[in-house]
Amino acid sequence: MRVTLTANRSKVLWSVVGWLVVFVFFFPVLWMWLEGLKTEPQAASSPPTILFVPTLAEFREVLSGDFPPFFINSAVASIGSTLLVLVLGLPAAYALAIRPVKRARDVLFFFISTRFLPFAASLIPLYLLARDLKLLDNIFALVIIYTTINLPLGVWLLRSFLLEIPNDLFEAARVDGAGFRHEVLRIVVPLIAPGLAATSLICLIFSWNEFFYAVNVTTSVAATAPVFLVSFISGRGLFYAKLAAAATLASLPVLLAGWIAQKQLIRGLTMGAVK
């Protein structure tokens, strides 16, 4: 009786501590939402407005203004590059896991070493190349760059999922005389659907949130959502509510995707190392 009492008390104590910590970390996100639901005078008041009647006016303002094209550019760059990663990455992962090439390990490490080459090391030539090919401020340049960023990660992840498919399945298919295409479409794709989801999620997160290349190779026509937020940096006017509404909308797709696929998130972030 006494033991359960102290156990309960410690559970309550640690729960309170835990929730306080979580509140501190989550608070900026909550504050972003709240600020977005205020009117401009409420958002720029001193002391800060805590109690207010929420309004969607600023969200409407952002959505009816110049934000949608940036959002669409982000979607095109992220989804386009993610599809390219899957198309190029799945066969490569197959060649590194199911019927491995010679020195598969070296190839694998080559892939991942390119992911950690600093962006700074390739920005200048990519910038010049884009300029010479008239691809500056063209969404196609971002698709190419984001595919490059995410392909190594995609290959690693997909490989880690492919390795989990029992070998018997492939042997049975080969005995039946199935070709490569059949093998991939009938066995691999259905079995690694969770792997494809995890890979897509990670690619989407990294390309949706990417800013360094976006701000350097685009200006207006092909600029993405993170670049749109640049216009809020200078404190020309007091647009805090609009800023918060735009920040909320820009963050929404990745936040929702990450929340829905938490399990895949861990695996993706650690390149398949943590299951």
Place this chain on the structure above:
Amino acid sequence: MKTINETTLPSVVESGGVRESAASAARRDAWTRRLPLLPALIYVFLVTQIPFVLTIYYSFFSWNLLKPGSFRFAGLDNFAALLTNGSIRTAVANTVILTVCVITISVVLGLAVAMLLNSEVFGKGLMRTLMIAPFLIMPTAGALIWKDTLLNPLFGLLPYLLSPFGLGRLDWVNRFPMATVVAVEVWRWTPFMMLIILAGLQSQNPEILEAARVDGANALQSFRRITLPLVRPFIELGALLGSLFVVQTYDSIYFLTFGGPGEDTTNIPFLLYIVGPGGGYNIGQASTIGVVAVIITIIVATFALRTLFSIFRVEARR
């Protein structure tokens, strides 16, 4: 590339011998294995290695895009200029300070939060869900929210909350620029560390901890002797991946301080931006900074982390 040459030439050689046909079958097999790999490999090779080599190439040239016809071989001038110019030293120092602070603090906090979420608490799932939000929020959006709505000296929430302590109206971003950048990055990376370490903790067998408790081990002892050694690989993984990302921090600096005041928060990626596409258009100098960035990354990825981990190992052994 060597492996491809080995097999392309002889496959056309016709001969009746059993050994030869076996060899050509082997070659054909090697090719069918290699074929699916090639598109991705060639793509990555073209888009990463060629620009990297070009960066090294440009670093030996003097070339300013604003001055047509300024392209000329400069030898090691760019590197010499970097050594004498204080900017790169400041940027290297800032990069190291930022990375070490962010990774150390977020690993410690991430470990603490992970242990909280792994213990008996109410609403674990929801806690984890809310906790990972800072990592998922667009970094540029997060930095804006911190700067304009939380830390703003006039209308921000934090100066208001701190005013009873005599800290009101303090302009955090300008008074403590590096600390602000570190704080915002820690806010973002702690959830990342927490997720990875939590996965490690959840692979732990609770019976072992229970056995240790029965044997009279106190909480600190079982943490040091059982939990820490178990999660150490996860901590290492988180710190390694995290530092490779944090070395490249750009978004939050651009939005919070724009490298300033002066050069107080200018790290290597930001310096490259300022010298290159961000206004200087000095391709030679910017490429030289890119080369330095690669060197720094390699150093961070090996030397500094090894030191960090040896500390963990010593701690664990005590």
